[in-house]
Amino acid sequence: xxxxTWGLPAKLQVNPVVGVRxxxxxxxxxxxxxxxxPLASVSKPLGYLMPxxxxxxxxxxxxxxxxxxxxxxxxxxxxxxxxFIGRWSDWEVFSTEVGSSGLLLESEKFIVLPVVLAINGDxxxxxxxxxxxxxxxxxxxxxxxxSYRQFADRFSEKIF
Numbered sequence: 001x002x003x004x005t006w007g008l009p010a011k012l013q014v015n016p017v018v019g020v021r022x023x024x025x026x027x028x029x030x031x032x033x034x035x036x037x038p039l040a041s042v043s044k045p046l047g048y049l050m051p052x053x054x055x056x057x058x059x060x061x062x063x064x065x066x067x068x069x070x071x072x073x074x075x076x077x078x079x080x081x082x083x084f085i086g087r088w089s090d091w092e093v094f095s096t097e098v099g100s101s102g103l104l105l106e107s108e109k110f111i112v113l114p115v116v117l118a119i120n121g122d123x124x125x126x127x128x129x130x131x132x133x134x135x136x137x138x139x140x141x142x143x144x145x146x147s148y149r150q151f152a153d154r155f156s157e158k159i160f
Contacts, residue, residue, distance in 0.1 A: 014073065015057040018081035019043030020088040028115045032154045034147070042088050042103045049080040095120055107144055111151055118159050130155060 019040030026039040047056025058073045060066055088094050088103075095116045098104060104112055110133040114126035130152050137145035 010062050012060040013057045014060065015055065016046040016073065016077060016081070017043050018046055018049065018077070018084050020085055020094070022091060022094060024119060025112070025115060028119070029111065032115065032158060033111045033151045041094065042098060042101075044084060044103065046076060046081055049084050050076065110148065114155060118155075123159065126155075126159070 017040075020042050021038070022041040025041050026035075026037060029035045029039060030037045045055065047054055050056060056076075058069055060069055088098075098116070099109055099113050110129060114129045117123070117126035117129070133148060134152055137148055139145075
């Protein structure tokens with residue numbers, strides 16, 4: 001839950017984020033890419049899963065009917081969040097579709113996808129993606145290129 005607490009004690013604002021964890025993937029990403037655990041393998045703010053596809057928050061005013069607001073939030077999680085969880089918690093779906101899902105940033109794809117392929121036993125496919133991204137970043141000295149080269153080195157040491 002993302003909470004906005006600046007309105008306390010008059011109002012608490014909640015912007016739920018729905019996520020799915022695949023612990024082996026998250027552990028590998030923490031070790032190989034230095035991503036801090038705990039991680040969600042994929043996540044999305046609940047409002048973007050709803051028909052309006054925009055930021056949505058639930059306001060819990062100190063003097064309001066908290067039960068009806070909580071029920072509305074729970075209904076939204078059940079109706080829109082649970083299908084997201086159900087779909088992406090299936091490893092086969094996750095591992096075959098996450099790259100084209102729009103859930104990963106471009107920079108995340110080149111780290112997540114090789115690890116997913118390695119977990120699935122496709123080391124040549126993982127290595128191919130890493131080689132392609134290393135060729136793309138070349139000898140650039142920007143932060144992403146430097147961290148990607150470190151990831152690639154760690155990947156090569158640990159996986160191959």
